[in-house]
Amino acid sequence: MIEILTPAEVRRARVSGALVADILQAMRSRATVGTNLLEIDAWTKEMIEAAGAESCYVDYAPSFGRGPFGHYICTGVNDAVLHGLPHDYALADGDLLTLDLAVSKDGIAADAAISFIVGQPKSADDVAMIEVTERALTAAIAVCRPLAKTGDLSHAIGTVLEGAGYRVNTEFGGHGIGSTMHQDPHIPNSGRPGRGYRLRPGLLLAIEPWVMLDTDELVVDDDGWTLRSATGARTAHSEHTVAITAGGAEILTLPSTP
Template sequence: MRPAGRFVGEVLTDLASRVKVGTNLLEIDRWAHEHIRRRGAESCYIDYHPSFGASPFGYVICTSVNDAVLHGLPHDYALRDGDLLSLDFAVSVDGWVADSAISMVVGEKKDEGDLELIALTEEALARGIDAARPGKRLGDISAAIGAVAHAAGLRVNTQFGGHGVGRTMHGDPHVPNDGRGGRGLKLRPGLVIAIEPWFMAGTDELRTDPDGWTLRSVDGSRGAHSEHTVAITDGDPIVLTARG
């Protein structure tokens, strides 16, 4: 799974470096699609149609802006100075999948609250990864993530979270972003999971856009999202989607 993870990390690094004020979300999708074609990879999103989606996704990357936090459907929108943008990207390379997400503030108008929210998801991701060790339990990862959110006064939605990754993008086990340590599946070497804390500044409740995909905070507060695909080993966890 290393080649898939390396590719996903490289693509997100490139996209983040190219995004600026005026960049259209459809342009970001086109850039991601070009990377996929050049690599001979396969998108995990374009034909993806789970029970919670209104139709096949139709694009190769999720672009969530401001109060949108998950599953943002690319559309004709030019990014503005100060927008909080999350990119979530998953592909299959030679039959193996990797999945990762990154959040950033576009332009020069950087709200301190947005930067803090992004930093909290990144800290929670690091804590979750550190807990992904053999002999621990799935709940230890969830508890580590949730502790970061609760210490900052945030509420946590556990409807969507991390998940198993392998030949397909979404598999067992579900990895909630909050939980109790010492509970759940025992972690063993060879298990590969996506760990993905996402937080909203003012609520833990979501609403779905008319597009049938984009998930937004019910109160209009902003959201941030960080994710890596992580392999559990006999020693330290391996972050397969590490970005240079």
């Protein structure tokens, strides 16, 4: 399903997007050495419920997971890049943490992810991976406009990631979003320009470049959810939800305060 939102629905999407961004920023500030992943999950639940919103994750049970997910935020540490299931783990100095959050308010969902170092960085590779996913996200958003195609976004992302020497997994990537969290079109993190679905005003997209340091292969944890690099290498992930407008793309998941 591909939804085209009305102007009123896009206005509601702005509220959902700002909430997602503000929660992620709050969790980033609270995620210090010694913070437990289950604390982050509990704090996220509190903020979602206080805003009168709903989690897109807690009851999420797709075919590829061992559902339902049962938690409110994805917490990926070091080699865990996608669908990180919160568990009893205290963050250590130098951990590379990815937080991925999707929330629905007033019937419209928004989705975003951030990666950052807890405490002091231990490796220049970690910093570089985070930076390259952010650059790839910026590159994709720059080509989001009516009449562009999803392949143009994929090509922009892949050009940045592959140009920096990373191998790209195209199984999981960006996606449409609206009244539900995951919709068509799929946006792989590498692809050919001029192909795919043609963008139009009212379309919401969650764009999410992610990389692993030395592989493009994933393995699944025994929890049935957490996806890790097959080599145990570190990983990074950046994501925004954007609305396609007549003039280009509006980023919906920017925090209300810097």
